[in-house]
Amino acid sequence: MIGQYPFAAIVGKIIDSHGPWACSMISSVLFSFGFGSFAWEIAKTPDDISQPSQSSFHRLTFFFFLAGLGTVFSYFSSLFAASKNFPNYIGVASGSSMALFGLSPLFLSVLAKLFTDPTSGLDVTRFLTFLAILAGVVHVIGALVLQVPSQTLDKARFSTDDSEQEDLEHSAEQDERQPLLPGKQPQVSVDVVPVEIEEDATVLDLVKDPYFWVLALITMLTLGSCEMVISNIGTIVLSLPSSTQRGISLLTSSADTATSTQVRVLSVANTISRLIAGPLADFTSPVASYLPSGVRSFPRKHLASRVVFLTGATLFLAIAFLSLELGIRTREGLWVLSTATGIAYGVTFTILPSIVSSVWGSTNLGRNFGVLTYAPFLGTPFFSYLYAFVSASNNTGDEGFCVGVSCWRLTFWISAGAAVVSCGASTVLWRQWKGRVFGIPAYPFIDSRQRVHSIDARSATFQEPMSSGRFLLAATLHASSAAVMYWGYNAMGGTALDDWVMSQKCGHTQFLTIQAMALSVLTMVLALVCDIFPNFRFLKQVKRTLAMITLPIEIVVSLVYWSLLLLFPDLIVQQIPLDPIPSGSTAVPQPFRLRPEVDIALHAVPAITLLLDFVLFEKRYSAKEINYGATAMALGMALWYGSWVEYCASSNGVFPYPFLTFNPFPIRVVIYLIVTSIALLSIRVINAFHKRPVFSAERETIPNGVKLNGDHKRKN
Secondary structure, eight states, rough: OGGGGGTTHHHHHHHHOOOOOHHHHHHHHHHHHHHHHHHHHHHHHHHTTOOOHHHHHHHHHHHHHHHHHHHHHHHHHHHHHHHOGGGGGGGHHHHHHHHHHHHHHHHHHHHHHGGTTTEEEEOOOHHHHHHHHHHHHHHHHHHHHOOOOOOOOOGGGGOOHHHHHHHHHHHHSTTTTTTOOOOOOEEOOOOOOOOOTTTOOOOHHHHHOOOOHHHHHHHHHHHHHHHHHHHHHHHHHTTTTTTTTTTTTTHHHHHHHHHHHHHHHHHHHHHHHHHEEEEEOOHHSSSOOOOOTTTOOOOOOSOOHHHHHHHHHHHHHHHHHHHHHTTTSSSGGGGGHHHHHHHHHHHHHHHHHHHHHHOOOOOEEEEEEEEHHHHHHHHHHHHHHHHHHHHHHTTSSSSSSSOSSSGGGHHHHHHHHHHHHHHHHHHHHHHHHHHHHHOOOOOOEEOOOBBOOOSSOOOEEEEEOOOOHHHHEEEEHHHHHHHHHHHHHHHTTTSSHHHHHSSSGGGGGOOOOHHHHHHHHHHHHHHOOOOOOOOOOOHHHHHHHHHHHHHHHHHHHHHHHHHHHHHHHGGTTTTTOOOSSOOOOOOEEEEOOOOOOHHHHTHHHHHHHHHHEEEEEEOOOOOIIIIIIIHHHHHHHHHHHHHHHHHHHHHSOOOHHHHHTOOOHHHHHHHHHHHHHHHHHHHHHHHHOOOOOOOOOEEEEEEETTOOOOTOOOEE
């Protein structure tokens, strides 16, 4: 997989200097000569050859290298033809072209069936000859049609005369967006940041930028670890048993089925993430376009920086690696790893061209992107060799491959740490490049220092950006909390309690602990999304409302569970019946106790992390929210769970909690009411003592007539 990277910068420079058509023409020659010569070499080889030919091997290797180099030229020509023709929709352009490029092997494999004989198999000579002709013709057509419009900036038409600037502001005030009737001007959200125009920077200027190395580090760690998983997913599958075939040898056909399933999951996640991430990035963070005067303008209001997508991808990858380390112990659970790897891989590759274009300009986009791809050229062999060495050192069996979690435990601990480092580094870039990766100038102009400014003659609301420290703390809390809760639930799998619960009607949903934990995970995931996309106010309100009922429920779960466990364990610990019960046996059902770490993950972590989230980052609820909202949701939750657990017990003959089984229906109703009262009292007490969050985001209102300059100062 690393063979695509060495010539990326050279190919990118050709793209910038001559355009995509040149790369497409070069690709046509390389494909035709490479595949054609490969077919000719095979055709002239005798069928009854007894000894391998070293010279033939070297020629075949060279021809295959030419075809691979043609792939690089083809990839860059399609990617940058789309990106440079649609600069305002670079996410859609790059994502769709990458997705189609990734699907091309599937298309060619379908065509290969036309050259396959049921008895003799694939006719390699005829198929390679067909590829030589097809690839050559297609890329010749590409050389004719893949043209990029001129982006030369007519700076001679631009003037910084004060009178022209006044005319610009005056005309802006009188355009069709001006209301017909006078009234209160709308509040708009703006971010005003100076942006250096560095379209003609050299490679030396690029590598002198310290934040280029930060982005390269993110790219190396993220793509390197992803490509390690992609290359070794087969052996990862073989290292784990199947949940349905415990005790059966791994050398069965199910291993092939499981491997192909994970490969499909990876491919689907990779392709879909490219198709979704591109349009989503264009919508949430429009890329700057260039006016004839040399000014960068932005077509739509931004919602989030494009660097946020890197943060989300690396955070998702870290959660998946930690899930593999802490909870996944069967092949069926590997879909989490495959899905996260495919998403992180696809999103990172889709977002990188637009980030490079926004920060260092589009003039040398191909060259800069090519230089950046040297990072995974280093990261992929590092993680791949790490996996190989760890696996080989723990291969003590006779199966021919390593079996057990020790085969990759160290590798994925290091990979998880690398993903966390990448996530932290992306937050640094997020804050540093806030004004470069997006901007919302209402009426842009450029001064003699070549800095872009934003002016809005109407009143505006300016929000101070979330500090990197606050974001990192919030994202870590929310992500780790959701991951630990998920691990705790997953760790119950295969235990006697899990088998007994799953044999009953309603399964795990009859437990208030599980229902509350599901709500807690949803709350933390929404909080994490709000951390990454801080301007999604609707999601913030949804998360805040959900926390208003989740927090008191989890407090009740923790109080009741730990109190009864310490004082009256028989009232909370379920008695698991023996299965099967021997004839004439006097044995009684035995209490089942969870492992301490699992117990804490299920019954302590949700309440603690929700309380920390409220104290650190949330403002207190209003009296109206507490008196009406919290009360209504608590009563609704009590009615729902009481009805549900009674329905489940009517079929099972036993309640999930012994203290409910031991009491008649009237007493159970009283218990439901007491628990609901404790929940309402807890949220009221917590809210009363909570004056303001430890980490708060301030908002400043800028009145009418105030202009913002490039240093975020106000002038009247």
